[in-house]
């Protein structure tokens with residue numbers, strides 16, 4: 316297996332492709348976004364990852380120059396040269412419903428270019444049953460070949476966390492299962508090339524559902540501590556101290572509360588399961604409640620800040636807010652389902668003025684500022700939702716640029732409460 320194709324070059328597909336190149340495998344990386352393909356050819360990407368002190372752009376440059384990575388928008392070119400195909404095209408959610416269109420379009424393209432002996436290994440997170448009930452019929456119809464006999468199809472969930480992708484592709488245990496035994500064998504062989512911890516499961520459905528419940532278990536556990544925080548915040552009790560005390564119990568392991576849950580993985584997984592359950596006439600109230608708790612968390616945060624404002628005789632309307640770090644999590648460039656974005660939108664809806672700064676996040680946005688100084692200037696409330704290493708916040712900067720008696724909402728505890736209070740500011744954490 317000297318060359319493979321990877322469909323979808325996003326937060327998963329690009330670092331995954333480059334990981335294969337570490338092992339001497341030539342990778343044709345296929346993406347429908349032509350502009351992005353041109354950008355990749357110039358060794359540039361919006362994705363932030365590094366490995367062994369090299370950042371992803373350097374790794375990308377080396378892989379292209381060594382002719383081990385070829386970004387292309389031509390599925391035909393890629394599939395002409397490869398017989399193993401990995402798919403990382405996502406399944407978005409709109410109005411709590413899975414939108415299969417992009418994934419199905421990828422399957423149609425792959426189906427049209429399919430040859431005898433090909434293996435398709437799906438690594439996207441998908442609603443239960445997608446491999447067998449959605450991918451397989453499209454591939455068979457478009458190729459006029461028989462799955463399990465003429466070509467092979469397997470599913471292996473992807474478990475990496477953004478920011479740790481290169482390391483986790485090679486070390487995180489992964490499960491794989493195919494439509495038949497040969498498909499499982501071929502899928503495992505493809506994964507074995509980069510990861511020694513590949514587990515075989517009995518069916519694609521097992522792996523699809525286990526991925527979803529892995530994500531949903533995090534949704535539920537985060538919802539639990541977010542709900543706890545909403546209680547302790549109202550009571551004026553230190554949430555983290557409660558959690559630390561509770562965690563001295565040997566069988567309790569509470570997570571850390573936050574401002575909500577971002578990214579596609581966790582929120583979408585719960586929607587995929589929930590949608591499937593509804594089709595089967597099941598309610599699964601725990602999952603839907605957990606989702607609701609986490610979705611409401613940004614609104615709760617805004618209400619919490621609004622209460623702090625009213626205690627010092629101010630209202631949210633007309634107040635100048637600043638947010639430093641808008642991405643969906645620490646040191647990320649990804650804004651998908653970002654709770655910080657949601658906080659920003661709620662503040663605007665409620666009549667506040669807001670600007671934000673995040674050097675990791677690309678693109679033109681109305682409220683985006685290019686420097687920390689412009690962002691903080693004359694602001695009355697600063698929200699620091701996540702930790703972006705590139706954002707250098709210090710107390711002197713806040714003191715010199717922000718208005719008197721400002722409020723600092725610092726859920727991650729990045730600043731020193733005493734120092735902030737010395738400025739005459741109000742400091743709030745979780």
Ligand SMILES: NC(=O)c1ccc[n+]([C@@H]2O[C@H](COP(=O)([O-])OP(=O)(O)OC[C@H]3O[C@@H](n4cnc5c(N)ncnc54)[C@H](O)[C@@H]3O)[C@@H](O)[C@H]2O)c1
Nearest residue numbers: 323324325326327346347348403405420421439440473477
């Ligand atoms: N981001 C994560 O940390 C993470 C972790 C584990 C699993 N996942 C799952 O992996 C999948 C991909 O996630 P992502 O974050 O990389 O998404 P992404 O949106 O960053 O990337 C998807 C890429 O697919 C491309 N694409 C869309 N349609 C295509 C087609 N027909 N052919 C080729 N390319 C196409 C898009 O242009 C985009 O570049 C999702 O199912 C996600 O849930 C993501």
